[in-house]
Amino acid sequence: xxxxxxxxxxxxxxxxxxxxxxxxxxxxxxxxxxxxxxxxxxxxxxxxxxxxxxxxxxxxxxxxxxxxxxxxxxxxxxxxxxxxxxxxxxxxxxxxxxxxxxxxxxxxxxxxxxxxxxxxxxxxxxxxxxxxxxxxxxxxxxxxxxxxxxxxxxxxxxxxxxxxxxxxxxxxxxxxxxxxxxxxxxxxxxxxxxxxxxxxxxxxxxxxxxxxxxxxxxxxxxxxxxxxxxxxxxxxxxxxxxxxxxxxxxxxxxxxxxxxxxxxxxxxxxxxxxxxxxxxxxxxxxxxxxxxxxxxxxxxxxxxxxxxxxxxxxxxxxxxxxxxxxxxxxxxxxxxxxxxxxxxxxxxxxxxxxxxxxxxxxxxxxxxxxxxxxxxxxxxxxxxxxxxxxxxxxxxxxxxxxxxxxxxxxxxxxxxxxxxxxxxxxxxxxx
Amino acid sequence: xxxxxxxxxxxxxxxxxxxxxxxxxxxxxxxxxxxxxxxxxxxxxxxxxxxxxxxxxxxxxxxxxxxxxxxxxxxxxxxxxxxxxxxxxxxxxxxxxxxxxxxxxxxxxxxxxxxxxxxxxxxxxxxxxxxxxxxxxxxxxxxxxxxxxxxxxxxxxxxxxxxxxxxxxxxxxxxxxxxxxxxxxxxxxxxxxxxxxxxxxxxxxxxxxxxxxxxxxxxxxxxxxxxxxxxxxxxxxxxxxx
Ligand SMILES: Nc1ncnc2c1ncn2[C@@H]1O[C@H](COP(=O)(O)OP(=O)(O)OP(=O)(O)O)[C@@H](O)[C@H]1O
Ligand SMILES: [Mg+2]
Numbered sequence: 001x002x003x004x005x006x007x008x009x010x011x012x013x014x015x016x017x018x019x020x021x022x023x024x025x026x027x028x029x030x031x032x033x034x035x036x037x038x039x040x041x042x043x044x045x046x047x048x049x050x051x052x053x054x055x056x057x058x059x060x061x062x063x064x065x066x067x068x069x070x071x072x073x074x075x076x077x078x079x080x081x082x083x084x085x086x087x088x089x090x091x092x093x094x095x096x097x098x099x100x101x102x103x104x105x106x107x108x109x110x111x112x113x114x115x116x117x118x119x120x121x122x123x124x125x126x127x128x129x130x131x132x133x134x135x136x137x138x139x140x141x142x143x144x145x146x147x148x149x150x151x152x153x154x155x156x157x158x159x160x161x162x163x164x165x166x167x168x169x170x171x172x173x174x175x176x177x178x179x180x181x182x183x184x185x186x187x188x189x190x191x192x193x194x195x196x197x198x199x200x201x202x203x204x205x206x207x208x209x210x211x212x213x214x215x216x217x218x219x220x221x222x223x224x225x226x227x228x229x230x231x232x233x234x235x236x237x238x239x240x241x242x243x244x245x246x247x248x249x250x251x252x253x254x255x256x257x258x259x260x261x262x263x264x265x266x267x268x269x270x271x272x273x274x275x276x277x278x279x280x281x282x283x284x285x286x287x288x289x290x291x292x293x294x295x296x297x298x299x300x301x302x303x304x305x306x307x308x309x310x311x312x313x314x315x316x317x318x319x320x321x322x323x324x325x326x327x328x329x330x331x332x333x334x335x336x337x338x339x340x341x342x343x344x345x346x347x348x349x350x351x352x353x354x355x356x357x358x359x360x361x362x363x364x365x366x367x368x369x370x371x372x373x374x375x376x377x378x379x380x381x382x383x384x385x386x387x388x389x390x391x392x393x394x395x396x397x398x399x400x401x402x403x404x405x406x407x408x409x410x411x412x413x414x415x416x417x418x419x420x421x422x423x424x425x426x427x428x429x430x431x
Numbered sequence: 432x433x434x435x436x437x438x439x440x441x442x443x444x445x446x447x448x449x450x451x452x453x454x455x456x457x458x459x460x461x462x463x464x465x466x467x468x469x470x471x472x473x474x475x476x477x478x479x480x481x482x483x484x485x486x487x488x489x490x491x492x493x494x495x496x497x498x499x500x501x502x503x504x505x506x507x508x509x510x511x512x513x514x515x516x517x518x519x520x521x522x523x524x525x526x527x528x529x530x531x532x533x534x535x536x537x538x539x540x541x542x543x544x545x546x547x548x549x550x551x552x553x554x555x556x557x558x559x560x561x562x563x564x565x566x567x568x569x570x571x572x573x574x575x576x577x578x579x580x581x582x583x584x585x586x587x588x589x590x591x592x593x594x595x596x597x598x599x600x601x602x603x604x605x606x607x608x609x610x611x612x613x614x615x616x617x618x619x620x621x622x623x624x625x626x627x628x629x630x631x632x633x634x635x636x637x638x639x640x641x642x643x644x645x646x647x648x649x650x651x652x653x654x655x656x657x658x659x660x661x662x663x664x665x666x667x668x669x670x671x672x673x
Pocket of ligand 2: 476477478598
């Protein structure tokens, strides 16, 4: 046998070109429109096969869209409850360089004043705002039950001294167990009044406030108008004596001031941004907003773990989709061996066969992507309606979904296309 | 002019034992010839035809088309030559079921970058030539066996091949349709087309001017006028390298 004769002759492109030139035969070529036309004709004329092919994409893309949509919707619901419960509080403090306290105990020009408090309270989305500080960082100060001449000794009770505007008491949701809170009128009059926390009242031996008991701070008589039993924001009030801001300023009791703001749900971010301008319009940089760090951090952690989990699920769905389409496309290629062989016999080069399979897979993938996106959207809408959540679906997901289908089609078509190029024309004839 | 030239070409299918479907054969077919190939089932007729049509690779020997050695061609080059040089008519019609007669006939032109309008015109012409001008938009499933085979021939003719290779083109036809088919092939041959027909029907073989008989992979030249193979000048040698 002279098999070797065939083997040793070089089958190069150059030799091919020369041989074909001798016979005046061009290499097979296909127009792009014809590739697209053939692929879409095959897809349209065999709708059952196309549907079967698209099924993997439809399910895959539908899974991805509904996972994205449901995670967005659920996340919206979760963050809604977080926001309503927690993120309705903003605290404004003086920026670092303005917190220096003078030797006499007065703040060196803090922007946080009663006027600033009123400006903040007037902002849209603010429920209440109050000026508050602790004298000497909350270190206990001697508070006597009776006026005495001698120096303070160990038997003298000591209490932290809090300073709050009348508004701060309501902002703090102070709950009165006896008497009343001091009000704005008393504050205006620089009244020598104060409010005791339940713990402080017990340690001072104040059991009733109806007769106006008096305690002495730096020998100034302070009439106790009420006892508070519960507060929401600043727990330090329970074992402290709390004085109006005007009175405290008279007594030289200053400290690091803050304006505590309670906002409408969802307004915290906005108020945090606007607050410094309301407090210090000429130098907003002197004021810093503190959003409560704990709850937002928690929320972010919950969100990011939820997102990565769902993203992983979506990717698995995509992978399953691609494998499914690959299988079905491969099956379709095998079923169409004779058609492919026939095209080869009619002059289609292997690359044209690959192109046909790929284009058809891409077209099928795109159709599946559209159908899947619709199905996924429907799923999100139905689930959201059943749960009573507002459906949240990023429009970009809907734009990307059909493209994802195309991509899945191309990915899934690659291997079958490669397989299809191996089909020889002779296979068309052996049936 | 020598159109197709087999020089000690053989095809052996791998297997245990290997199947020598075509033993080393030297054979020349000139332009404009009308050649019949006969022989019993399994004798290698289809194998010979497939090698001639570049559908099958030979495992030995040299095959030249119009003087060009086909062994130098890459797969794409082979495809190019096959698509332009040959038209195929098979026993089974092999039309795409989801394409109309016209679309099926256009198929070979798709790979020659022929614009749609010209494709359409050529397909209609070819279908008229085989007498199917009235069924242009019919799907193959709605055509009769004879009509399908004529659509098949139209598709083989649409790119104006130099050689028509037919493997039992009348195998699925009744005798009247077969008669038409043979007349059609003879007409095409008279127009200058080289035609090679595999058939197992004696009456068809009897009407062809040149005849090859195959037996167990061996090609024997046979002439209807009874002249013995040895007397031919352009004859056939078989059974090993010359
Ligand atoms: N792909 C193949 N692999 C192995 N053997 C094959 C293959 N194709 C054909 N053969 C064998 O080669 C021999 C010749 O086959 P071929 O198809 O050429 O016969 P044929 O003369 O056309 O027969 P028929 O008249 O039945 O069509 C047979 O023995 C067949 O079994
Ligand atoms: Mg056969």
